[in-house]
Amino acid sequence: MVFLTFIRSALNQGPDKYWRIQQQLRFSWHFYGRKRNCYKIGMRYVFKALRYGVSGRKDKLKNMRELWYRRINAGSEEHGLEGKMFLEGLARSEIQLDRKILSSLAIYEPRTFKSLCEVSKNTLKEHNLPFHEKHINSRQNLLKDLINNEKSVEI
């Protein structure tokens, strides 16, 4: 706003006092004590809460990203591939899928996720990248005597 004279700027005191207070009360309705209803006391706590909101948005994405990666790692280890190399194999084969999408594929569409694992394995082999193919859990010879009765197996 441009004020051509000094008088105009002195007259302009910002928004109406009533609406300014109402705006703050909308943010402080869930507080406890006098900072909930008093304007001057609640001012500091509202500003701090808004500042936490800004930093919280970054932390939320960081936490979600960690969870997505953990889910992708669990899904790819079922097919004998580490999650780190699985993502590199997809990047080299130019499949541009998010971690968010990949984690949801691992849960709801395991067959498509399996095919993506095979694609990344083949590209890693073409590029001669050393991917540590983890052992899938299988029955050992030591424990055959204990679980030789296959009829007793129940999940």
Add this chain to the structure above:
Amino acid sequence: MAHYRVQQWSTFARTWWLFDARWQCPWISARTIIPYLQGTKKPIYHPLSDTGDHVIVINTRLIAMKNERWITFKHIHDSRYRPKGVIEKRAWQIHAEEPTKIFEKAVYYSMDKNLLRRNLMARLHLFPDESVPEDLLKNVSDCIRQPMLAPKRLDEYTEEDRRNFPKLFDWPKDFVLDDGFRTKKQIEFQEP
């Protein structure tokens, strides 16, 4: 997608795993077991949802440790009663009394320090021998792979294998063999 609802049931089921602790380090094998208890091996994992599995561990009496870890490692219990409230016990001392104790503590301490920890430990079933009750063994569907390769003892080799093992020369009868434990200074002193 209502007709696929039945297929989802097995994803949320608790599977039962079997782990053989024969000739295994308890702290390394704890790291392999914990993801199964915690449920991080499943793609449906979420910290608030309870997705852990059961694990049965057998042969905890036959766990292995490093050089002198049986003597040096000790568990400390402090009851906060000052005159003789602290109890220190060596690993071999505890293992003689309770053969499942060291494996249990190794898993308990290397787990994340949450309120969930006690509930996850309830799903770990420890047995000193191979004798497991059949009610538990019925549920087992698969076994966890051992992290360490169990070496073969010298007693288990036959005499023919020992004779045929390639060697350049025979030791003289008066020669004293080293037990292989050397400090860094001794190795530096000998090698250059």
